Amino acid sequence: MTEAVIHPWGVAAGYLMTLIPLGVIYWYKLPMMGQALLAMVRMTIQLVFVGLYLQVVFRLNNFWLNLLWLVVMVAVADGSILKGCGLKIRVMATEIFIALLVGVAIPLIVFVGVVLSCPNVLDARLMIPIAGMILGNCMRADIVGIRTFYQSLAGSQRILEYRLGQSASLSEATRPFVIQALQQAMTPTVATMATFGLVSLPGMMTGVILGGNDPMTAIQYQIAIMLSIFTGTSITVTLGIRLSARRAFNAYGIPDKSIFA
Amino acid sequence: MDKQSTLDVRTMPLIMEGITLSFPGQTVIEDFSMLLPWGEKQVLAGASGSGKSSILRVILGFIVPDKGNIQIDGHAVDGKSIWHLRKKIGYVPQEPQLGTGKVQDILNHPFTYKANAGMSLDLQQQSQLLEQFSLPVSILEKEITDLSGGEKQRIAIIAALLLKRPIYLFDEPTSALDKENAAVLADLLMRSDMTALVATHDARLAGIGDCITLPGRGGNGGGH
Numbered sequence: 001m002t003e004a005v006i007h008p009w010g011v012a013a014g015y016l017m018t019l020i021p022l023g024v025i026y027w028y029k030l031p032m033m034g035q036a037l038l039a040m041v042r043m044t045i046q047l048v049f050v051g052l053y054l055q056v057v058f059r060l061n062n063f064w065l066n067l068l069w070l071v072v073m074v075a076v077a078d079g080s081i082l083k084g085c086g087l088k089i090r091v092m093a094t095e096i097f098i099a100l101l102v103g104v105a106i107p108l109i110v111f112v113g114v115v116l117s118c119p120n121v122l123d124a125r126l127m128i129p130i131a132g133m134i135l136g137n138c139m140r141a142d143i144v145g146i147r148t149f150y151q152s153l154a155g156s157q158r159i160l161e162y163r164l165g166q167s168a169s170l171s172e173a174t175r176p177f178v179i180q181a182l183q184q185a186m187t188p189t190v191a192t193m194a195t196f197g198l199v200s201l202p203g204m205m206t207g208v209i210l211g212g213n214d215p216m217t218a219i220q221y222q223i224a225i226m227l228s229i230f231t232g233t234s235i236t237v238t239l240g241i242r243l244s245a246r247r248a249f250n251a252y253g254i255p256d257k258s259i260f261a
Numbered sequence: 262m263d264k265q266s267t268l269d270v271r272t273m274p275l276i277m278e279g280i281t282l283s284f285p286g287q288t289v290i291e292d293f294s295m296l297l298p299w300g301e302k303q304v305l306a307g308a309s310g311s312g313k314s315s316i317l318r319v320i321l322g323f324i325v326p327d328k329g330n331i332q333i334d335g336h337a338v339d340g341k342s343i344w345h346l347r348k349k350i351g352y353v354p355q356e357p358q359l360g361t362g363k364v365q366d367i368l369n370h371p372f373t374y375k376a377n378a379g380m381s382l383d384l385q386q387q388s389q390l391l392e393q394f395s396l397p398v399s400i401l402e403k404e405i406t407d408l409s410g411g412e413k414q415r416i417a418i419i420a421a422l423l424l425k426r427p428i429y430l431f432d433e434p435t436s437a438l439d440k441e442n443a444a445v446l447a448d449l450l451m452r453s454d455m456t457a458l459v460a461t462h463d464a465r466l467a468g469i470g471d472c473i474t475l476p477g478r479g480g481n482g483g484g485h
Contacts, residue, residue, distance in 0.1 A: 158358045161323045165352035166424065167376035176360065251340020252322035
């Protein structure tokens, strides 16, 4: 297997390729030229910064620094999810943080500790990319699931009241809304798993192949990461809804509208 | 509560005192009080927007009033007691939204709740009620979303009655019912020993009990 080599001048040449999308924007006078240029600059600066920072993190491979990195990743995802769901950060931040931390930690421990048989679950070289992939995918699912839960509740308060009026507990009354939210959140992950290898070569597999490994090694990594994402998604969405719901209802079981940003 | 505390709560399953409820920029209910003795029926009348539905929803804890006290069966309604007190109440909402699924599942579902453990669906009563309200047995296999407004309303009434609660709250229960079915409900209410508060502006239910007429919106009595 030949490892693909990448050089800074090669990447610079890649920027030339963007003359095509920028040309399309210019030709059709799309009102996004500034936005597109800024996005490219931001991406470059952010990734250069992360690359430099990760070099240090990988070299030191310090337990506390790695843990701090994980906590920062979870905190950033926490804020993005709440923003994406239109919920107040100061009300729900702790609940979603716990949901994400648990939902990432469990598949991470299994992936690194069991699948890769590495005793140090927080080894920077393994933990950072794997936790990042799990978290990134969970984040999209969480936004869909948590937003669906609160939007369907807001639109169907009379159904909730009807069930409460029949003496349902809060968890009994909200169960259909939880089911709907979980379905919406987990369907894309299930659908993606079903088409892997047929429609596209997934990201991790591509990375492992580009890194010079054979396809059979690549698919094992891919299977493990997909199972981790599937597990992480189910945990983060379920916990995210269950924990945030504790703050989302008043003592009478009625949604508290002040949770919305 | 000085005056009410001298009342025998055993004969008053529902006491509301000095209830004031406002939404931003609007007072819906102002200083409303009422007593409902066991076995009696009362009609809450008033124009649309006079707060009839809101009073029923306040009793069930779906809206928290700005001021006032509510007692159900001798217990003050608060965020803790309401979960126990709802077990004493059957509720038929206005234009009921019953969720999704087959009618039989909708009728079965309340009996799966922990609070209703020990109760089971009375199939004989279910058949009687379907017949009384002119609904065929085959309706049980239909999707609830395929039913007409009138059919849904009758199913909501039947679902509430099957729970055999001591106190009932009906919110415009005849709004989608024809003359015959409205008469069936009126007759059922009059013959039954249940305690019921019925919010309605339907004259067909006027005879079931004493009437409390709410003032129009704004609570100044000028909205009739």
